[in-house]
Amino acid sequence: CEVLPTTQPGQICLRVDRFEVTLVDLPGAQRFRSAWRSHYSTAHGLLFVLDSSDLARMEEARKALSRILSHPDVSGKPLLLLANKQDVAAALLPCELIERLALERLVNENRSPCRIEPCAAAGPARSTLQGLRWLLRAAAERSSLLPATRSPTADPSPRTARGLCSRPTRDTPDNQDGVGKMGEHRAARRLLPKVRAPPATAGVGWAGGGCRCLLLIPSSPCPGGECKGSWEEEEEGEGEEEGPRAAKPGRGTGQTRRRG
Numbered sequence: 001c002e003v004l005p006t007t008q009p010g011q012i013c014l015r016v017d018r019f020e021v022t023l024v025d026l027p028g029a030q031r032f033r034s035a036w037r038s039h040y041s042t043a044h045g046l047l048f049v050l051d052s053s054d055l056a057r058m059e060e061a062r063k064a065l066s067r068i069l070s071h072p073d074v075s076g077k078p079l080l081l082l083a084n085k086q087d088v089a090a091a092l093l094p095c096e097l098i099e100r101l102a103l104e105r106l107v108n109e110n111r112s113p114c115r116i117e118p119c120a121a122a123g124p125a126r127s128t129l130q131g132l133r134w135l136l137r138a139a140a141e142r143s144s145l146l147p148a149t150r151s152p153t154a155d156p157s158p159r160t161a162r163g164l165c166s167r168p169t170r171d172t173p174d175n176q177d178g179v180g181k182m183g184e185h186r187a188a189r190r191l192l193p194k195v196r197a198p199p200a201t202a203g204v205g206w207a208g209g210g211c212r213c214l215l216l217i218p219s220s221p222c223p224g225g226e227c228k229g230s231w232e233e234e235e236e237g238e239g240e241e242e243g244p245r246a247a248k249p250g251r252g253t254g255q256t257r258r259r260g
């Protein structure tokens with residue numbers, strides 16, 4: 001990706017693949033949060049940077065996320081959740097964050113596809129960039145599905161994308177030893193069309209070899225009754241069309257996703 005000249009403070013312009021992206025960095029402190037919503041309608045996707053090591057404020061983060069995603073100008077837009085500070089020993093893994101933040105419910109209630117990437121600011125940017133690529137593709141996919149009559153602010157050009165970057169907690173300096181739990185994900189593309197379906201339950205997936213990136217995609221209701229959930233495993237790949245195979249939930253090899 002290429003950093004482009006910035007025209008406004010608090011904004012970063014990037015060229016990523018075929019997209020020109022403006023990232024708007026919004027301060028996360030409580031007193032600034034009421035200003036976030038003035039950016040919602042122009043945003044094509046959200047990037048939420050979470051301090052994964054701040055367990056005491058996880059509930060605050062959950063509420064902040066819930067408020068954002070349930071806003072009418074945000075619901076349905078894709079969310080990239082960066083599980084930051086994975087270098088801190090106490091940091092929660094993405095799969096733990098899904099539980100703590102009740103992300104499955106949020107995804108279903110608001111129809112926003114969500115991807116979680118573990119990262120550390122001092123670590124390699126690779127997983128963050130992969131997450132950003134997913135966010136851009138998801139935003140472009142969504143805009144291509146929107147009716148042509150949508151307002152221009154809610155119906156972005158497929159060649160541009162605008163993201164909000166915010167953080168719900170005031171981070172504190174912490175140990176920077178090593179960078180564990182970093183990850184990557186390669187199978188987002190084939191899951192994206194599920195966004196078209198009316199959601200009732202969420203699909204959760206992660207790439208194998210440890211808890212790495214996770215995807216939550218609103219999925220269709222179970223035909224005929226209560227949903228008990230099932231699991232499928234897929235080979236990791238760059239969006240090939242191979243079919244899913246039965247597997248157990250867990251941190252096994254391959255791309256795993258739970259279906260409602």
Ligand SMILES: Nc1nc2c(ncn2[C@@H]2O[C@H](COP(=O)(O)OP(=O)(O)OP(=O)(O)O)[C@@H](O)[C@H]2O)c(=O)[nH]1
Pocket residue numbers: 026027028029084085086087088119120121122167169170171172173174175176
């Ligand atoms: N250990 C560790 N510390 C981090 C990481 N990311 C940020 N920090 C530290 O957390 C503190 C806050 O970081 P900022 O980038 O200023 O946080 P912010 O969310 O932008 O703050 P606001 O703009 O006020 O919302 C700084 O001391 C950073 O060095 C990380 O991945 N690991």
Ligand SMILES: [Mg+2]
Pocket residue numbers: 025026027028
């Ligand atoms: Mg900041």
